[in-house]
Amino acid sequence: ASKACGSGQKAMEERLEAFSLDNKNTQETTTTGVKVDNRNTLKAGCQGPSLMQDFAFQDKIMHFDHERIPERVVHARGVGAHGYFEAYKDWSDLTAADFLRNPGKKTPVFVRFSTVLGSRGSPDTVRDVRGFATRFYTDEGLFDLVGNVIAPFFVHDAIKFPDIIHSGKPHPSTEVPQAGTAHDTAYDFFGSFPETIHTVLWALSGRGIAKSLRQVDGFGVHTFRLINEQGKSIFVKFHWKPLQGLSNLLWDEAQKIGGKNIDFHRQDLYTAIAKGDYPEYELGVQIIKEEDANKYPYLLDPTKLVPESLVPVTPLGKMTLNRNVENFFAETEQVAFCVSRIVRGIGFTNDSLLQGRLFSYPDTQINRMNSVNNMQLPINRPINGVHNNQRDGYMQTNIHKGDVSYFPNHLGGNAPAIAEENQGGYIEYPEKIEPGATKIREQVSTVDDHYSQAQLYWNSLTVYEKQQTVDGLRFEVGKSVDLGVRKRMIDVLNHVDNGLARRVAAGVNVPLPDKVTDNSGHTTVGLSIEERPHPPHI
Numbered sequence: 001a002s003k004a005c006g007s008g009q010k011a012m013e014e015r016l017e018a019f020s021l022d023n024k025n026t027q028e029t030t031t032t033g034v035k036v037d038n039r040n041t042l043k044a045g046c047q048g049p050s051l052m053q054d055f056a057f058q059d060k061i062m063h064f065d066h067e068r069i070p071e072r073v074v075h076a077r078g079v080g081a082h083g084y085f086e087a088y089k090d091w092s093d094l095t096a097a098d099f100l101r102n103p104g105k106k107t108p109v110f111v112r113f114s115t116v117l118g119s120r121g122s123p124d125t126v127r128d129v130r131g132f133a134t135r136f137y138t139d140e141g142l143f144d145l146v147g148n149v150i151a152p153f154f155v156h157d158a159i160k161f162p163d164i165i166h167s168g169k170p171h172p173s174t175e176v177p178q179a180g181t182a183h184d185t186a187y188d189f190f191g192s193f194p195e196t197i198h199t200v201l202w203a204l205s206g207r208g209i210a211k212s213l214r215q216v217d218g219f220g221v222h223t224f225r226l227i228n229e230q231g232k233s234i235f236v237k238f239h240w241k242p243l244q245g246l247s248n249l250l251w252d253e254a255q256k257i258g259g260k261n262i263d264f265h266r267q268d269l270y271t272a273i274a275k276g277d278y279p280e281y282e283l284g285v286q287i288i289k290e291e292d293a294n295k296y297p298y299l300l301d302p303t304k305l306v307p308e309s310l311v312p313v314t315p316l317g318k319m320t321l322n323r324n325v326e327n328f329f330a331e332t333e334q335v336a337f338c339v340s341r342i343v344r345g346i347g348f349t350n351d352s353l354l355q356g357r358l359f360s361y362p363d364t365q366i367n368r369m370n371s372v373n374n375m376q377l378p379i380n381r382p383i384n385g386v387h388n389n390q391r392d393g394y395m396q397t398n399i400h401k402g403d404v405s406y407f408p409n410h411l412g413g414n415a416p417a418i419a420e421e422n423q424g425g426y427i428e429y430p431e432k433i434e435p436g437a438t439k440i441r442e443q444v445s446t447v448d449d450h451y452s453q454a455q456l457y458w459n460s461l462t463v464y465e466k467q468q469t470v471d472g473l474r475f476e477v478g479k480s481v482d483l484g485v486r487k488r489m490i491d492v493l494n495h496v497d498n499g500l501a502r503r504v505a506a507g508v509n510v511p512l513p514d515k516v517t518d519n520s521g522h523t524t525v526g527l528s529i530e531e532r533p534h535p536p537h538i
């Protein structure tokens with residue numbers, strides 16, 4: 001059922017096939033290819049001690065001992081699928097990127113959906129902002145769109161990422177995951193760092209608990225650039241929209257399903273693809289012209305979004321997932337996505353969360369795959385060639401020819417050359433930097449507005465979604481035994497909406513707060529009550 005279509009995808013499939021191993025009807029061999037008897041270890045007599053010289057035993061056990069690699073430090077739990085992307089038309093006016101300029105051309109893709117906080121063996125149906133990472137194997141190199149299913153992000157500066165993850169991961173003392181138990185550290189962080197509230201509200205509404213990965217949105221979160229052949233640049237926000245529609249579970253449903261089947265989402269995806277019910281997602285962009293950028297002062301702040309009512313999404317093309325992985329480890333586990341894997345016609349912006357991500361992913365992947373050559377793994381190789389002077393390193397699988405691995409050179413021969421005027425090469429957008437800029441550790445002032453977009457989001461919810469959000473917050477915040485944590489969270493919510501804060505407060509044993517009149521800061525209005533260390537059980 002899972003037949004691949006399109007020549008690009010065929011090429012990708014053949015590439016992976018070239019690395020695949022078929023052990024049918026073969027006798028077991030050691031890694032050195034020597035046929036061996038795999039039934040018994042070599043011993044001094046039938047009941048004697050095992051012998052050191054048993055190379056067949058050593059070969060087998062030693063490999064087994066090293067079968068595991070570290071799980072991803074975040075997004076450890078994931079499921080992957082292959083597919084292809086097709087542009088609806090020639091978007092040359094927007095970008096020089098090949099995969100967006102050739103309607104009818106099928107560019108192979110690999111997608112990995114994930115949860116952020118759970119370990120590899122955690123349940124699928126937890127509340128989470130979920131990753132939606134897509135790799136395009138374009139004829140001009142890899143393009144990774146590494147997004148989430150929720151539009152904003154918790155923090156605007158990469159230096160806060162370890163803090164937010166530490167606050168949400170299982171407690172270091174007990175390794176008990178916070179889903180369903182005490183959420184005090186996560187909500188301690190959210191209440192202490194109110195720029196998180198916009199994303200917290202998205203996650204607490206239905207969007208945090210997907211029903212199926214075939215029914216989630218995807219967001220690039222950051223603002224990127226598209227650059228066309230003429231060098232003209234526009235700002236864009238990437239969106240995936242599932243053609244199956246959006247859907248979510250209620251918390252109670254999620255808990256029951258999670259209790260019976262932790263693989264609910266991955267099974268759903270595998271099954272749909274295996275029976276030919278291929279999920280489709282439309283890729284679109286919100287386009288903001290360079291000259292209009294100052295209309296959106298929060299454009300480079302990933303804790304905010306650009307409302308679709310102001311800038312609608314222009315659909316660019318469609319992705320179809322039509323092939324399950326052959327081997328989870330080789331494909332889903334070893335795939336190494338990164339926002340820095342980018343192609344000509346697409347560029348970065350000065351979003352400081354994005355800038356930090358550019359460093360973090362390749363760094364962690366060297367640790368995870370134990371080699372700087374992890375991009376040589378079959379799932380990570382681009383389908384066009386790799387030609388450079390990078391050499392050696394652990395697990396080098398290329399055999400480079402010739403003695404010249406430097407540039408410039410005159411002994412040339414097999415060494416890669418710089419193309420004349422960077423023909424077909426990556427286009428560096430010559431962005432102007434702030435005149436007279438100095439090195440400074442400060443944030444731009446738009447980041448100080450933590451509440452306007454959170455209010456917009458809250459006000460956009462239906463009455464049912466609002467109730468779901470209140471129930472979610474009562475469950476989460478109410479789990480914290482620390483009154484200060486609960487009070488600070490109610491205070492943050494109060495700056496979003498007094499009604500919301502009062503509804504949650506009533507369920508978590510915090511006095512109902514008064515309306516805030518000054519919305520600019522983070523005050524402690526309405527929180528003077530006696531300490532009650534044990535919240536009610538919600």
Ligand code: HEM
Nearest residue numbers: 072075112131132133147148153158161221356357360364
């Ligand atoms: C995975 C870091 C923000 C989406 C990862 C990984 C790291 C990381 C270290 C593991 C990568 C691997 O082992 O292969 C960071 C840092 C961030 C950040 C430092 C902020 C500075 C974000 C944001 C998004 C995001 C804003 C969404 C827009 C993802 C996804 C994955 C991931 C989808 C999983 C990729 C996969 O499926 O293999 N991140 N991240 N991250 N991150 Fe981030």
